[in-house]
Amino acid sequence: MHATSPLISWSCIAVVAILAIAGEVLIAAAMRQIGDLDVIRARSGLTGAIRTVLANPIFLVGALCMALNFFAMLFTLSLVDLSLAAPGIGSFNYVGNAIAARLFLKENVDRRRWLAMVFVAAGVFLLAR
Amino acid sequence: MIHPTHRLAPSQYAILLAVVLTASFGDALLSRGMAQVGPADVHHLGLLIHALANPNIVVGIFLLIGFFACYMTALSWADLTFVMPATAFGNVVIALLSRFLLHEHLSLSRWFGILLLTSAVGFVANTPARTDLSATPTTPDPGVAV
Numbered sequence: 423m424h425a426t427s428p429l430i431s432w433s434c435i436a437v438v439a440i441l442a443i444a445g446e447v448l449i450a451a452a453m454r455q456i457g458d459l460d461v462i463r464a465r466s467g468l469t470g471a472i473r474t475v476l477a478n479p480i481f482l483v484g485a486l487c488m489a490l491n492f493f494a495m496l497f498t499l500s501l502v503d504l505s506l507a508a509p510g511i512g513s514f515n516y517v518g519n520a521i522a523a524r525l526f527l528k529e530n531v532d533r534r535r536w537l538a539m540v541f542v543a544a545g546v547f548l549l550a551r
Numbered sequence: 552m553i554h555p556t557h558r559l560a561p562s563q564y565a566i567l568l569a570v571v572l573t574a575s576f577g578d579a580l581l582s583r584g585m586a587q588v589g590p591a592d593v594h595h596l597g598l599l600i601h602a603l604a605n606p607n608i609v610v611g612i613f614l615l616i617g618f619f620a621c622y623m624t625a626l627s628w629a630d631l632t633f634v635m636p637a638t639a640f641g642n643v644v645i646a647l648l649s650r651f652l653l654h655e656h657l658s659l660s661r662w663f664g665i666l667l668l669t670s671a672v673g674f675v676a677n678t679p680a681r682t683d684l685s686a687t688p689t690t691p692d693p694g695v696a697v
Contacts, residue, residue, distance in 0.1 A: 548664030
């Protein structure tokens with residue numbers, strides 16, 4: 423068991439969650455900008471679809487955030503117990519994504535979707551404990 | 552209120568199902584493979600190269616590559632807040648696999664977690680896949696089957 427102070431533990435968890443949220447939202451924004459991948463694949467083949475995705479700068483920044491998230495997660499697990507880190511990051515991630523999707527992607531997150539995100543966060547917390 | 556922009560075609564539901572299954576089985580195979588390889592730390596990074604010879608890890612990596620491809624495809628025609636509960640449902644699949652295939656014990660709180668995640672998927676399943684506050688709500692999407 424790690425003897426890390428609660429401030430450092432929760433700061434690490436917050437950084438991991440923020441990087442994950444940034445990565446998810448940027449990748450979602452990139453895919454929205456690129457358009458339906460099924461249509462692109464039908465028109466230009468699998469190679470053309472991969473090339474279109476990799477040529478999008480927003481996707482590349484999102485992928486960079488996800489890579490940083492992976493290393494931040496490894497660092498966090500060296501300081502914080504998995505039993506705290508996994509449910510904490512999972513729960514923050516789902517609620518944070520709903521807020522970021524509403525703010526940055528302009529998704530119409532109605533009451534049903536807010537409720538779904540809160541249920542997902544609570545469900546992940548209970549399953550990961 | 553959410554304005555419907557389009558409904559999903561059967562092939563798009565298949566993509567969402569693939570997101571759930573590839574993530575769950577990919578994670579489960581990586582976990583099983585790493586349990587066979589043994590614990591890795593910064594002083595024994597060579598062990599991670601050795602891990603690539605484990606069939607469970609190789610299949611797990613391929614499944615997770617498939618997951619990422621399906622996930623990005625789903626995000627190209629659906630909202631992030633629509634796709635995320637579907638991906639979270641993978642946790643339910645893992646929990647049920649561990650209960651019925653690996654015969655692990657599931658506590659009452661975990662069963663409650665499964666109930667919450669299943670309810671969450673039910674909440675978003677009947678909402679439109681793509682909503683956009685900045686888009687004109689009456690414009691139908693011609694590229695997607697209704």
